[in-house]
Structure formats: structure tokens, C-alpha cells
Amino acid sequence: MVTIYDVAKEAGCSPATVSKAFNNYKSISQKTYKKIMETADKLGYTPNNSARALATKKTWLIGVVLSEELHTGITHPHFSEILQSFNTRIGEYGYDIVFISKRFGNKEESYLEHCLYRGVDGVLLAVGAKFKDEIKSILESDIKCVSVEGIYPNKYTVISDNRMGSFQALEYLYFLGHRKIAHIACPLNSVAGRERYEAYREFLESRGMEFNPKYVVEAEDFTHEAGQKAALQLLQQTFDDFPTAVYVAYDDVAYVSMTTFQEKGFRIPEDISIVGFDNIKISAFTTPPLTTIEQDRMEIGKRAADLLINLIEEKEIDEPYEIRIPTKLIMRNSCSRVAE
Amino acid sequence: MVTIYDVAKEAGCSPATVSKAFNNYKSISQKTYKKIMETADKLGYTPNNSARALATKKTWLIGVVLSEELHTGITHPHFSEILQSFNTRIGEYGYDIVFISKRFGNKEESYLEHCLYRGVDGVLLAVGAKFKDEIKSILESDIKCVSVEGIYPNKYTVISDNRMGSFQALEYLYFLGHRKIAHIACPLNSVAGRERYEAYREFLESRGMEFNPKYVVEAEDFTHEAGQKAALQLLQQTFDDFPTAVYVAYDDVAYVSMTTFQEKGFRIPEDISIVGFDNIKISAFTTPPLTTIEQDRMEIGKRAADLLINLIEEKEIDEPYEIRIPTKLIMRNSCSRVAE
DNA sequence: GTGAAAGCGCTAACAG
DNA sequence: CTGTTAGCGCTTTCAC
Numbered sequence: 001m002v003t004i005y006d007v008a009k010e011a012g013c014s015p016a017t018v019s020k021a022f023n024n025y026k027s028i029s030q031k032t033y034k035k036i037m038e039t040a041d042k043l044g045y046t047p048n049n050s051a052r053a054l055a056t057k058k059t060w061l062i063g064v065v066l067s068e069e070l071h072t073g074i075t076h077p078h079f080s081e082i083l084q085s086f087n088t089r090i091g092e093y094g095y096d097i098v099f100i101s102k103r104f105g106n107k108e109e110s111y112l113e114h115c116l117y118r119g120v121d122g123v124l125l126a127v128g129a130k131f132k133d134e135i136k137s138i139l140e141s142d143i144k145c146v147s148v149e150g151i152y153p154n155k156y157t158v159i160s161d162n163r164m165g166s167f168q169a170l171e172y173l174y175f176l177g178h179r180k181i182a183h184i185a186c187p188l189n190s191v192a193g194r195e196r197y198e199a200y201r202e203f204l205e206s207r208g209m210e211f212n213p214k215y216v217v218e219a220e221d222f223t224h225e226a227g228q229k230a231a232l233q234l235l236q237q238t239f240d241d242f243p244t245a246v247y248v249a250y251d252d253v254a255y256v257s258m259t260t261f262q263e264k265g266f267r268i269p270e271d272i273s274i275v276g277f278d279n280i281k282i283s284a285f286t287t288p289p290l291t292t293i294e295q296d297r298m299e300i301g302k303r304a305a306d307l308l309i310n311l312i313e314e315k316e317i318d319e320p321y322e323i324r325i326p327t328k329l330i331m332r333n334s335c336s337r338v339a340e
Numbered sequence: 341m342v343t344i345y346d347v348a349k350e351a352g353c354s355p356a357t358v359s360k361a362f363n364n365y366k367s368i369s370q371k372t373y374k375k376i377m378e379t380a381d382k383l384g385y386t387p388n389n390s391a392r393a394l395a396t397k398k399t400w401l402i403g404v405v406l407s408e409e410l411h412t413g414i415t416h417p418h419f420s421e422i423l424q425s426f427n428t429r430i431g432e433y434g435y436d437i438v439f440i441s442k443r444f445g446n447k448e449e450s451y452l453e454h455c456l457y458r459g460v461d462g463v464l465l466a467v468g469a470k471f472k473d474e475i476k477s478i479l480e481s482d483i484k485c486v487s488v489e490g491i492y493p494n495k496y497t498v499i500s501d502n503r504m505g506s507f508q509a510l511e512y513l514y515f516l517g518h519r520k521i522a523h524i525a526c527p528l529n530s531v532a533g534r535e536r537y538e539a540y541r542e543f544l545e546s547r548g549m550e551f552n553p554k555y556v557v558e559a560e561d562f563t564h565e566a567g568q569k570a571a572l573q574l575l576q577q578t579f580d581d582f583p584t585a586v587y588v589a590y591d592d593v594a595y596v597s598m599t600t601f602q603e604k605g606f607r608i609p610e611d612i613s614i615v616g617f618d619n620i621k622i623s624a625f626t627t628p629p630l631t632t633i634e635q636d637r638m639e640i641g642k643r644a645a646d647l648l649i650n651l652i653e654e655k656e657i658d659e660p661y662e663i664r665i666p667t668k669l670i671m672r673n674s675c676s677r678v679a680e
Numbered sequence: 681g682t683g684a685a686a687g688c689g690c691t692a693a694c695a696g
Numbered sequence: 697c698t699g700t701t702a703g704c705g706c707t708t709t710c711a712c
Contacts, residue, residue: 001397003689014699019691027697046456050393051689054704059390061438074424080415087414091441096458098401098436099427116386118436224625252622259627282592285564287599287627343705354683359707369681391705394688 002045011039022047053119062090062308063100063120063143065111065135067127074099076222077252077280078297079126082148085301086124093309095121102134112137122312124304125150125157128190144311146304151191151322156311158304158323162192165293165327166199166247169275172291172329173245174207177338178273182215182243184230184257186222186250193218196249196277214238219253227253231260244272244338251278255286258334273335289332296325342385351379362387393459402430402648403440403460403483405451405475407467414439416562417592417620418637419466422488425641426464433649435461442474452477462648465490468530484651486644491531491662496651498644498663502532505633505667506539506587509615512631512669513585514547517678518613522555522583524570524597526562526590533558536589536617554578559593567593571600584612584678591618595626598674609676619670629672636665 004022008015013032021028021036028036053059064083066073074080087097100114100123115123115138123138125147132152138145139152147157173181183200186193197216204211214237220226230253234246248254254276258268266272268288276283279294303323310317344362348355353372361368361376368376393399404423406413414420427437440454440463451474455463463478465487472492478485479492487497513521523540526533537556544551554577560566570593574586588594594616598608606612608628616623619634643663650657 001689004691005689015689016691016700017698019689020698023691029697032697046453048394048459048689049457050390050399050459051704052691053390054388054394054689054706055691057704074414074427075417075420077415080420084414087439096438098438101431113386117389119388119390224621228625255622256625259625262627281564282595282622285568285596285599287602341705344707345705355705356683356685356707357681359705360682363707367681372681388705391688392707394690394705395707397688 001048002043003048004045006043007036007040007045010043011036057119058121059119060095061098061118061120062095063115063118063123064097065100065123065125065127065138067131078250078278078295079148081297082126082301082304085298086148086305087301089302089305090309093305095309097124110137111135112141112143115141115143122146122308124148124308125152125155128187130187130189144308146308146311148300148304149191154321156304156307156317156319156321156323158300158307158325159191160295160300160327161324162195162327163199163202164324165277165295166196167203168327168329169247169277169293170200170203172331173247173273173275173335174203176245176273176335178245179209179338180215180241180243180245181209182234182238182246183217184227184234184246184248184253185216185218186253187220188218192277193249200247215243219249222250222252224252224256227256228260231257235261235264242266242272245335246272246274248274248276251276251280251283251290251292254290254292254334255282258286258288258290269334269336270339273338275335279330283330284332286334288334291332291334292330294328294330296327299325341388342383343388344385346383347376347380347385350383351376397459398461399459400435401438401458401460402435403455403458403463404437405440405463405465405467405478407471418590418618418635419488421637422466422641422644425638426488426645427641429642429645430649433645435649437464450477451475452481452483455481455483462486462652464488464644464648465492465495468527470529484648486648486651488640488644489531494661496644496647496657496659496661496663498640498647498665499531500635500640500667501664502535502667503539503542504664505617505635506536507543508667508669509587509617509633510540510543512671513587513613513615513675514543516585516613516675518585519549519678520555520581520583520585521549522574522578522586523557524567524574524586524588524593525556525558526593527560528558532617533589540587555583559589562590562592564592564596567596568600571597575601575604582606582612585675586612586614588614588616591616591620591623591630591632594630594632594674595622598626598628598630609674610679613675613678615675623670624672626674628674631672631674632670634668634670636667639665 004015004018007018021033122144126149151157185197217230217234219230276292279292283290344355344358348358463485466489491497525537557570557574559570616632619632623630
């Protein structure tokens with residue numbers, strides 16, 4: 001391994017100068033800077049981050065905590081895209097991601113311990129409020145953090161404007177003449193689930209429509225299985241008066257609902273109109289293509305990254321703790337004007 | 341920050357002893373071990389990995405290189421599941437993952453430099469052969485690595501048995517009476533694309549069926565868009581003699597092909613039978629549910645992890661460089677006996 | 681079974 | 697503008 005000493009010796013200067021050169025101190029003359037860089041290159045020197053971290057207490061590592069338990073982790077189309085965008089952005093600033101888990105080296109360590117062990121400079125939280133207890137220790141520590149899912153007091157969170165999205169979906173359906181609008185919710189212990197559901201109720205009320213509990217079902221989790229079950233249950237609950245439209249709180253389940261309804265003999269959109277939420281990739285290719293609410297995942301990831309970096313670097317931040325990213329109605333073919 | 345010195349002082353022993361206790365040296369008496377652990381706990385001590393890494397040259401970090409460019413990264417259902425399984429497994433051994441990228445801190449650094457900077461103990465390669473050049477430096481360095489996608493001389497790779505999978509698909513179709521079997525391939529510069537295509541040709545030959553170039557189309561990349569385009573092209577190329585079945589090299593595209601065919605008036609499976617490859621989550625919920633070849637992603641991730649850890653810890657390995665994970669035919673409803 | 685001491689590669693005052 | 701020096705927190709001989 002070639003070190004700063006090797007470079008110094010070869011370049012005829014001190015290790016300190018090499019260090020300064022690599023850290024872009026302005027106090028280095030052009031000449032020596034150039035010389036140092038050249039010999040570093042020649043010798044194939046790469047700075048050693050462990051040593052640097054030990055000396056500076058900065059690892060350039062950002063912890064990411066997400067919960068595989070709820071099928072809402074790296075494998076989830078929503079979070080994986082946010083994560084990708086987040087990672088790209090922090091990469092531009094020299095940071096890397098490390099996944100924080102509870103189980104570590106066979107013993108039960110808390111998330112906090114894992115963070116401390118890795119010495120992360122900050123943390124991205126992508127877990128639902130359901131896991132409030134397990135991340136409590138990190139929330140209470142003075143590790144900088146930003147959330148893209150749960151909402152916590154005095155912490156920044158970047159999240160879609162669920163109310164806006166719900167209203168966009170519902171207003172569109174209403175505009176098409178629908179008055180019997182059902183809702184398949186995501187788990188209500190998630191922020192998305194709760195907010196979209198509440199917006200649904202708020203919308204009904206704002207239009208003077210009566211809330212009918214039979215028109216609402218909550219999916220157990222974020223899997224396709226749960227979605228199918230929910231769709232079936234909705235049909236069962238409303239067999240005496242089927243809805244003409246259903247607002248489904250996320251695309252994966254909107255999709256499964258469509259196929260489930262179709263299998264039961266309903267035509268989409270003629271018999272039932274559907275609007276989803278997420279605009280995941282496949283939604284443009286379903287039969288029929290799904291009308292849905294787009295979440296700007298690239299923006300969420302990027303904003304969260306910028307925010308976290310500013311926090312870490314102790315820059316001035318003049319944003320509210322809760323940053324809402326606007327959503328957008330994507331009209332495709334799963335909705336039609338209500339039949340007379 | 342509480343260090344080993346604090347613990348030592350409080351426990352009435354030397355830092356060296358504390359270190360030994362934490363590293364499970366057997367030369368520590370039960371009594372002092374217990375004492376140390378208790379006071380460590382009391383003081384809230386967590387080992388600092390940067391310091392440990394500096395002293396030992398071991399970071400407990402594993403680099404992961406995957407290529408977002410081909411839409412085949414963290415966002416891809418196949419790789420994200422492998423990664424999840426891999427991550428869980430290495431986590432059990434105390435390792436963590438860090439993503440290796442080319443662009444780092446604004447300057448163009450090669451993958452190798454990123455690895456060196458982070459001092460990774462090993463690398464998981466999940467990039468196609470298309471990127472051979474960019475990972476060449478890693479391959480040539482003496483960093484331990486395992487691949488789950490490309491195949492490189494003298495390197496371990498854990499990958500599905502694509503030939504087996506193709507034969508399972510094709511034999512099933514053949515058994516159902518199909519003789520006009522088309523193939524939609526993934527990009528042929530990927531291992532999966534090439535091997536499945538070659539197996540397709542081998543199968544035809546083995547059954548004395550004539551290979552007809554018109555029955556084959558190669559998708560441009562791994563997106564739904566490319567799949568749709570490929571499906572359309574297949575229809576166009578074969579308008580005078582449509583295939584009765586098509587073997588599609590991956591589920592995402594199999595799915596899009598189904599909907600595309602359906603939109604063009606073909607019934608699945610009555611007019612065209614489809615078998616895919618991957619068994620991604622959604623495949624059980626398409627209309628009709630997709631018959632496909634299952635890849636055991638959990639196993640791939642786990643095996644790759646075990647292999648890499650053994651490599652890192654210089655254990656004996658008696659496995660071939662190329663480890664093929666068996667595939668499995670999952671029969672659902674997208675295939676039927678050929679019409680007379 | 682335990683401890684003293686040197687050192688891992690780098691940074692950060694402080695001098696010069 | 698450059699160099700000296702003293703750590704950062706931990707591990708690892710080698711004595712005891």
C-alpha cells in the first residue's frame with residue numbers, strides 16, 4: 001500500500017504537504033501541488049479513508065435504514081428508486097451509502113450501535129412509523145438525519161404530497177361522474193396509508209358525499225398477495241352495490257385489483273374505473289394502462305440528499321421540517337366516464 | 341466518544357485487555373471478560389471501525405458494483421433481490437455493503453480507486469460483460485471478488501443455469517405440441533441473453549426443428565419499452581406465419597409481450613402460449629398468470645456471499661469457478677396445448 | 681492471564 | 697508556503 005509518506009519522499013516534500021494538497025488547501029504553491037499530484041499518480045496512491053476518518057472523525061459514509069420486514073426495502077420499486085437517486089446525489093459530494101441493520105455480527109445491536117460502529121456522518125431514514133421504537137435511539141442521538149417515509153418531530157422529511165395526490169385522483173374520478181368511489185388503502189400505520197385515506201375522507205366530505213365504511217378496505221402489507229386479498233374483500237363487502245370507481249393507494253395493488261376485478265367479470269374501465277398511486281414503471285404497460293398519481297422519486301431522493309449534506313456540513317437551511325413534493329395525475333386508460 | 345481507554349480505566353485493566361475481550365481472545369479470564377463487557381455496556385461503548393480498520397487493514401466492507409446504465413441496478417427486480425439476500429448473509433458475518441461507482445467526488449475515478457479508498461475486503465460484481473473494460477482494473481487487482489452476472493476467467497461466479505432453464509421452458513412447450521416456437525431474447529451482450537438464446541438454438545436442433553431467424557428478436561435493453569418494441573417486431577416479422585408459442589427471456593418483457601399480443605387481438609394462451617424467465621413477484625398476478633422459469637435469487641445471493649467470505653477469510657474452497665444454480669419451471673396459465 | 685509500547689495512514693495545530 | 701509533531705482509537709507483539 002502506497003502512503004502519503006511514499007509520495008512525500010518521492011516528491012521531495014513532507015507528508016503534511018501531501019495531505020494538504022489532497023485536501024485542496026489553498027496554501028500550497030501551484031508548483032508543489034502539481035508535483036505532488038504527478039508523483040501520486042505515478043506511484044498509484046489512493047488516500048486511505050479509514051486513516052482519514054480516524055483523524056477527522058468523518059467517514060463520508062451515510063447510513064440508510066429501511067425495513068425489509070414490510071416488503072418495503074431495497075426490493076420495493078418506490079424505495080429503490082428513491083435510494084438510487086439519493087445515492088447518485090450523495091456520490092457527487094463524495095459520500096457513500098451503507099445499509100444499517102439491527103442484526104449485526106450475530107448479536108442484537110440496535111440501529112444506533114451500527115451507526116456508531118460505522119461512524120456514519122448522517123442517516124437516511126426510510127422506515128415507517130411502525131418502527132418508531134427501533135429507530136428511537138438514532139432519533140434521540142445527535143446523528144444528522146433525514147426521512148423519506150416516517151415523520152418525526154424536529155426532523156426533516158421529504159415526502160410526496162399525499163393529500164394533493166389523493167385529491168388529484170379523486171377529483172378526476174368525480175369529474176368523470178363517479179359518485180360511488182371506493183378506496184383500497186395501504187396499511188394505515190404507514191404515513192402514505194394514513195394520509196391518503198384521510199384525504200379520501202376529506203374529499204368525500206368536501207363534496208358532500210357520504211362516507212361508507214364498506215367502500216374502504218385496508219391492505220395488510222405491501223405485497224401483491226395482500227392487494228389481491230383486499231380487492232376480493234372489497235367486492236365481497238359491496239356485492240349489493242358495487243362501486244363505479246376505486247382509488248387504490250399504490251400501483252402494485254391497483255394492478256392486482258384490476259386483474260382481480262377482471263377475473264370476476266368486471267371490465268376496466270367500463271364497469272369499474274381505477275386510479276392508482278406511484279406510477280411505477282410497469283403501470284404504463286398494464287391492461288389497460290393504469291391511470292395513476294406520479295410520485296417524483298428522483299426529486300425526493302435528490303432533495304433528501306441535499307438536505308442531509310447541508311445538515312452534515314452545517315450549512316444554513318431555510319426549509320420547513322416537512323417538505324412535500326408535488327404529485328401529478330397521469331391519465332391513461334383505466335378510467336372512464338361513469339355509465340348512466 | 342467512549343473509547344477502549346475509558347472502558348479499561350473503569351474496568352481496572354489495560355486497553356489491550358479490553359481489545360482482546362472484544363476480539364474474543366481465549367486468553368482472557370472469564371471474570372475480567374465479564375467485567376469488561378459490563379462496563380462497556382454501562383459506558384455505552386461501541387468499537388470504532390475506522391480505528392480498527394487502520395490497525396488491521398480490514399474494513400468489513402464489501403463493495404458492490406452494479407450498472408444502473410443498463411437499467412439493471414438496484415432498481416431491477418432480479419438484482420435487487422439477489423442483493424438483499426447477499427446483504428443479509430454478509431451481515432450475519434459482520435460485513436456491510438458499499439456501492440462502488442465510477443464517478444466519485446466529481447472526478448473520474450475508476451472502480452478500483454473507489455475500492456481502494458474504501459479499503460473494501462471484497463467485491464460483488466453484478467455487471468454485464470458489456471462493462472468488462474471498466475471493471476478490468478478490479479479483476480486484475482488482487483481484491484477478492486465474486487460475480488453474479490458476468491463470467492470472468494479464474495473468478496467465481498454464481499449464476500442461474502440458463503441452459504437448464506431454457507430447456508425446461510422449451511421442453512414444456514414442445515410437450516404441449518408447439519413446433520413454431522419463437523424467442524424474444526434479452527440483449528445478447530449479457531450472459532443471460534446469450535446463454536438463453538444459445539440454448540434455444542440447441543434445443544431446436546436437438547429436436548430436429550429448423551431454426552428460423554424470423555422467429556427471434558433481441559430486446560434492446562431491459563426496459564418495458566424495449567420489450568414492447570420487441571414483441572411488436574416479432575409480430576411484424578412473422579405476420580405470414582405466427583408462432584404458436586414464444587419463449588421470452590425475462591418476465592418483465594414476457595409480461596409486456598402478453599399485453600402487446602392481447603392488444604393485437606391474440607388470446608393468451610389460446611392463440612399464443614408464453615413462457616418467461618425470472619419468476620419476479622408480479623408474474624403470479626398477470627392475466628393470465630405467467631408460466632415461467634424460476635431463478636433462485638435467495639440462493640444466488642447467499643451462495644455468492646458465502647463464497648466471497650470464504651475467499652476473504654482464505655478458507656479452503658472446493659467449488660468450481662462457475663457455480664450454476666438450478667432453475668425450476670413454474671406452471672401457471674399462459675400456456676396451453678397447441679390448437680389443431 | 682495481563683499490560684506496555686509501537687504503529688496503522690492521515691490530519692491539524694503550530695512553528696518557521 | 698512548508699515542515700514538525702502529536703495524536704485519532706484500536707491491535708499486536710513481546711514481556712511479565
